[in-house]
Amino acid sequence: MSESVVSGLTDLLQRMRQAQREQPHPDASLRRIRLDALAALLRENRPAICEAIDADFGGRPAEETDLLELFPSLQALAHARRHLRRWMKPKRHLAGLWFLPARTLLVPRPLGVVGIIVPWNYPLFLAVGPLVDALAAGNRALVKMSEYTPRFSALFGQLVERYFPQGEVRVVNGDAGVARAFSALPFDHLLFTGSTDVGRHVMRAAAANLTPVTLELGGKSPAIIGPGARFESAVERIVYGKCVNAGQTCIAPDYVLLPRGREADFIATAQRVVARMYPQLATGGQYASIIDDAKHARLIRLRDEAVAGGAQAHALAASSPADAGRVLPPTVLTDTPEDAAVMDEEIFGPLLPLVPYDTLDEALAYVAARPHPLALYLFDNDSAVQRRVEQSQAAGGMCINDTLYHVAQHHLPFGGVGASGLGAYHGEAGFRTFSKMLPVFRQARLNGVGLLNPPYGARFRRMLDLLLRR
Known part of the structure; x- marks a missing residue:
């Protein structure tokens, strides 16, 4: 410099x-x-x-x-x-x-x-x-x-x-x-x-x-599909939040916690959603590219390293042709090892790991054990579940039954907590x-503050006794 x-x-x-x-x-x-x-x-x-x-x-x-x-x-x-x-x-x-x-x-x-x-x-x-x-x-x-x-x-x-x-x-x-x-x-x-x-x-x-x-x-913003969620709607909103700007969004869903056994349902629904939203994903001009070659290569590395460690990659759309530049189709990852880099680093791209859970307690403990996210997404129609998550989880912001749009509410503060x-x-x-x-104290013309001035005699001590009893 x-x-x-x-x-x-x-x-x-x-x-x-x-x-x-x-x-x-x-x-x-x-x-x-x-x-x-x-x-x-x-x-x-x-x-x-x-x-x-x-x-x-x-x-x-x-x-x-x-x-x-x-x-x-x-x-x-x-x-x-x-x-x-x-x-x-x-x-x-x-x-x-x-x-x-x-x-x-x-x-x-x-x-x-x-x-x-x-x-x-x-x-x-x-x-x-x-x-x-x-x-x-x-x-x-x-x-x-x-x-x-x-x-x-x-x-x-x-x-x-x-x-x-x-x-x-x-x-x-x-x-x-x-x-x-x-x-x-x-x-x-x-x-x-x-x-x-x-x-x-x-x-x-x-x-x-x-x-x-x-x-x-930023950080790793979770999306939790609760037991009382409208499943297809939840998948659609998560996919939307992950696909706009090709996932290059600080509040994009970073991973999904969902009831064990629903992984195949999630993938099938997500594929239908992507086909409907982006019918010509690689060539239609409606889906963003990754910003540069280095970041595109990083995302490919995150995906391939996870697969090499035992994860399965499920593309939600056809792969882009060779001349499509840095278009990277949205991809769901299942069975991803916890020590994979994609589970540790903020993804910042269209890769979406699924993390199955057996109980909601387990899902909430999973989120709470990690650094506080910038956003937390909950999909569940049970108001008791909503209140429980609001009161038990720390995050920069929270969206219920949707993604991203809390940032567009200008009467709400936007910011993170802890690492986010x-x-x-x-x-x-x-x-x-x-x-x-700026705090300003404006004294009145007639006031009694002189009663507290030194010398500290009997009158002052009586005043002080009154003050300390309050």
Whole structure:
């Protein structure tokens, strides 16, 4: 990493800090102008955005980019705009009983300049989502895009320069070295989305500056098919969650726990679902490619190593022809050894191990014994089972009788727990993440605090006795 690159990043951050000092608390009107600029950027450049992401993936349907990236981004903007004044309003309370008639305030203040590190799998939504929250909270932002999506990253940088004045939002592009230098900048807050391993490095770099971080990581998100599930519906929703973006989703179902003996039923149903959703999977353009050759080769290795260890691979669609690039058909794995890498690493692709269980207790114990996942999916219509899982399992988020769509509910916080992440954003939770909730104690003109002043005589001791009895 050259000194000039590091110096350039430092200078860029300092210029944005200066701009924030000149306007430290933008009003609601200015914040809405910034949100509207971001919405216009998305709406007016939709075809170019879809084309750039498609080119980076070597094939990703525009429909998926529209549904999974543009739609939630625009919904996040609309939600923030609608609720902004309420979020910004100071919360007023009476002071504690013994301090009356004083009042207290909780005032949301912008943090300053926020850093956002974006992954490659959803390069638009995972840039825009945190950016919406940062702008709603009155901050300025630097956004480091992924080097694995060079076309879209370059396009987004150009669009940001066109739609935002200098000093409000800027995009940084570059390789892993640039990302390391970026994470070491003294931001007022840093949000990283990516793998758990890289998240550790980001947190370590931020710690040197005491920069607070939000880490959106991943892990192995289980799907549990309970004894009271509508089986075919459960399979359909799991397959859908695994197949969109070819499984390259941090909250994709990573493995399935199902009643022992239903494995063949799952495979047969899943094959019918895939045939219906993707009738020409390898050539029809409705199914995404794996992002690059290295990640495609990794997935093949995970599958082949599992098979070599005794697993059986069940392709849910015909194999792609030789000229189909990096299209990898969804594949179910059964009888997979527990020590196989596919059972330990986050898969991040269209491989889906089945783990049979004899009792629901056994299934829940299996999940609880592993690092907390970013998402947990339960399929069961029994409300008692639903409550039991809600109360017994730790996860970043939970979906009942569906997959993925909890992330599109902007009134719900999105974030992990333990190895799957730290902190949360989306909607009001994101506004608070990127705000300093400033506590203010406002003393009344006439008050009795002087009764507690020294010297500590008999009157003070009587007052103290009253206080300590409460």
